[in-house]
Amino acid sequence: MSSLIPCSLTLIFLCFCFNLSNGATNPNLIYDSFLKCLSTNSTQPDPSLPNIIYGLNANSTAYTTVLQDYIKNRRFNTTSTPKPAIIITPKKESHVQATVLCAKKLGVQIKIRSGGHDYEGTSYVSSEKKFIVLDMFNLRAINVDIATETVVVQAGAQLGELYYRIWEKSKVHGFPAGVCPTVGVGGHLSGGGYGTMLRKYGLSVDHIIDARIVVADGNILDRKRMGEDFFWAIRGGGGASFGVVLSYTVKLVTVPVVNTVFRIMKTVEENATDLVYKWQTVIPNIDNDLFVRILLQPVTINNKKTVRASFIAHFLGDSVRLLALMNKNFPELGLRKEDCIEVSWIQSVLYWANFDLNTTKQEILLDRHSDNVNFLKRKSDYVQTPVSKPGLKFIFNKLVELGKVGLVFNSYGGRMSEVASDATPFPHRAGNLYKIQYSVNWNDEDPTLTKNYLNETRVLYKFMTNYVSKNPRGAFLNYRDLDIGVMTGTGNAGYKSGKVYGEKYFMGNFDRLVKVKSVVDPNNFFRNEQSIPILPKKSISKSRKVPT
Numbered sequence: 001m002s003s004l005i006p007c008s009l010t011l012i013f014l015c016f017c018f019n020l021s022n023g024a025t026n027p028n029l030i031y032d033s034f035l036k037c038l039s040t041n042s043t044q045p046d047p048s049l050p051n052i053i054y055g056l057n058a059n060s061t062a063y064t065t066v067l068q069d070y071i072k073n074r075r076f077n078t079t080s081t082p083k084p085a086i087i088i089t090p091k092k093e094s095h096v097q098a099t100v101l102c103a104k105k106l107g108v109q110i111k112i113r114s115g116g117h118d119y120e121g122t123s124y125v126s127s128e129k130k131f132i133v134l135d136m137f138n139l140r141a142i143n144v145d146i147a148t149e150t151v152v153v154q155a156g157a158q159l160g161e162l163y164y165r166i167w168e169k170s171k172v173h174g175f176p177a178g179v180c181p182t183v184g185v186g187g188h189l190s191g192g193g194y195g196t197m198l199r200k201y202g203l204s205v206d207h208i209i210d211a212r213i214v215v216a217d218g219n220i221l222d223r224k225r226m227g228e229d230f231f232w233a234i235r236g237g238g239g240a241s242f243g244v245v246l247s248y249t250v251k252l253v254t255v256p257v258v259n260t261v262f263r264i265m266k267t268v269e270e271n272a273t274d275l276v277y278k279w280q281t282v283i284p285n286i287d288n289d290l291f292v293r294i295l296l297q298p299v300t301i302n303n304k305k306t307v308r309a310s311f312i313a314h315f316l317g318d319s320v321r322l323l324a325l326m327n328k329n330f331p332e333l334g335l336r337k338e339d340c341i342e343v344s345w346i347q348s349v350l351y352w353a354n355f356d357l358n359t360t361k362q363e364i365l366l367d368r369h370s371d372n373v374n375f376l377k378r379k380s381d382y383v384q385t386p387v388s389k390p391g392l393k394f395i396f397n398k399l400v401e402l403g404k405v406g407l408v409f410n411s412y413g414g415r416m417s418e419v420a421s422d423a424t425p426f427p428h429r430a431g432n433l434y435k436i437q438y439s440v441n442w443n444d445e446d447p448t449l450t451k452n453y454l455n456e457t458r459v460l461y462k463f464m465t466n467y468v469s470k471n472p473r474g475a476f477l478n479y480r481d482l483d484i485g486v487m488t489g490t491g492n493a494g495y496k497s498g499k500v501y502g503e504k505y506f507m508g509n510f511d512r513l514v515k516v517k518s519v520v521d522p523n524n525f526f527r528n529e530q531s532i533p534i535l536p537k538k539s540i541s542k543s544r545k546v547p548t
Contacts, residue, residue: 030085030132031055034102038088041098052095052138054087063087067124070116070137072182074375075450076125084111084124084133091138093212093220096244099134101218104525110134111528112240114155115184119378120480122528123187123240127486134244136186137368141247144169149252150209151175155186155245160353160365166252167346167362174255174345176201179352181364182371189248190239191478192426196291196314196352199414201253205235205424206415210249213242216525220246226520233516233532237425237506238477241513241532242520255345260315260322261352262339265308267301272309273392275332276409279311280386282330284413284433289316290325294409298399305403307396314348375450377457379438380479381468382428383409391467398463405456408437427507428474436468437479458483475504486529491536494524498533505530 031053038049054063066087071077085108090096103110109131113123124133136156142165143152153162160181166173176197178188193204201207210223211234221243223231230242239245266272276294283292295310311333315322319340326335343351346362355364364370387395399406417430428435438457442449461483465473475484485501487494495514502510517524517532524534 027056027085028058030106030108030130031058033106034086034088034099034132037102037105038095038098041101042094048091049095052089052091054089056083056085058086066135067133069369070113070135070184071121071124072116072371072373073119073121074373074445075377076121078445081121082125082127082131084126084131087133087135089135089138093139093214093246096134096139096214096246097218097220099132100214100216100244100525103132104216108132109527110244110525112136112186112244113184114186114245115158115182115188117180117183118187118480119376120482120529122480122482122530127529136184136244139246144252146170146173146252149173150249151252152247152249153185154247155184155239157185158368159183159185159188160349160367160370163346163349164362164365170252171344171346172254172257173252175204175250175252176207177204179349180371181349181353182368185248186239186245188478189250190234190236190245192236192424192476193478194410196293196348197253197255197316198416199291199411200288200316202415202419203236203424203426204250205426206419207251207253208235208248209251211235212246213239214244214246216243216521216523229512229516230520233425233513233520235424236477237509237513237516237532238530240528241517241526243526256316256318257344258318259343259345259348260313260317260319260340261343261348262311262313262335262341264311264333264335264339266311267299267306267308268396269306271332272307273389273396275311276309276392277386277389278330278332279409279411280383280433283411284417286329286413287325288414290322291315292411296396296399296407296409298403298406305400307399312352314352318342374441374443375445375453376439376441377454378479379457379461379481379483380474380476381436381438381461381464382432382474383434383436383467384431384469386433387467395464395467398460402456402460404442404453405438405440405460407460408439410435410437421507422509422512425506425509425513426477427509428476432469432474435476436464437476472503472507474507475501477505480530482529487527487531487533490524494533495535498531501530502532 054066088099109128111133113135139154140157141154142157144165146169159177177193177195189204212222292313297308299308319342350360411434412432419429421427421429440453442453484504488497513532518534
């Protein structure tokens, strides 16, 4: 690992003067100033620097390729989308340190991208005029140590790469994280992270045991140096509010040799309403080895519009035990032996990523562009009381009426009910039956269609108000949604606007996050449209000092 930038060089840097007060948004000026600044901050001559910085005008073809490579939502890949002045793609930790120091000196906002899956594009798009993107894709080393059951994974790695490297070393270890292989580790883990093992093992953040992060003064902190409050904050509070996460050290979990997956689809005419109602009451209390997601979609079958419910499952065990469990607790679903597919854990990853198990090799997980990139919108909710059968009928009718947007129900219970709501910044634990994701994808670039589909999600979200959590209505940070509030202003105004979305994401943990932020980044250098705000300086608590 790279050492800290020496104090003498930092002093040299501080004496290095720039004047960007006029023409500061000129991409060429920012490119030239950054390249000069990065060179000044290198501990020794670094011939790689010109190869890690891409300018909007300086090297436009390469710039466009790098920018678009990790845009995972086509809504933010249009000619009108704000573009960063430069993109920096660090190849070593010292590059990140120098970038942070240079951005501070030049007065430029940093957006930090690890995989590009932020649903609102906040890792590579900004409402501010001067911004750069720090793209972490070159920092993707993964060191798996089966003897200690730990992995050190850099922020630019993708989940698929992490899963593959674990599988290379062990067939009985895994990690509880998302089902999309191309999601970046940095954003996923710092926002909470979950997958099909959450009822057994909880969230991804529940298994983070150390981290390395670059803070606003350019120093690198690990868990010991940052202190427990700071370490708590970057395990679910969003790392980009506090610094640039370089890597996480995570603890592996054990998985059985034989896992079982299944998918059963039922329409409303095939008793889907009763099945979804029963799922709400059974699955949160069933064996922790079982996770069952429901996907609700408006479909047209035989010229008739209806709703189809897909029950998709991952069971940590064989089909014999699963069948016995389902026949006892949920016989109405009608699970049969022929519905069950016995797989290894790594094959379950492929199954949930919608790869064909008969033809797909595990190496597909190393393909950083294996997904299809669409226009999309996501929103989230939490359900704490089962929705009645009449309520479900109303919801299904609304889905048919709207015609495009779907719902995903992710079952909770199990380990999720055992971890305290303040153990990490992620608060949505006991008392929640399941999480809802509102989901709509489309391929047509027509702006009118985009407007209509976005409106569908908002109409459905408003319609669902009576069925979901309240005071505040909860939301999931990894399902970023700017509809629920954005940061406006600074000081008291910033805190008040941040509290609107902050309490939805973090509930009672919001103010603790604000206190940590106010100490570790008192000038609010690391900010985005939904970052953690700071308190006015006179209000910052002196009781929580985070060592730097």
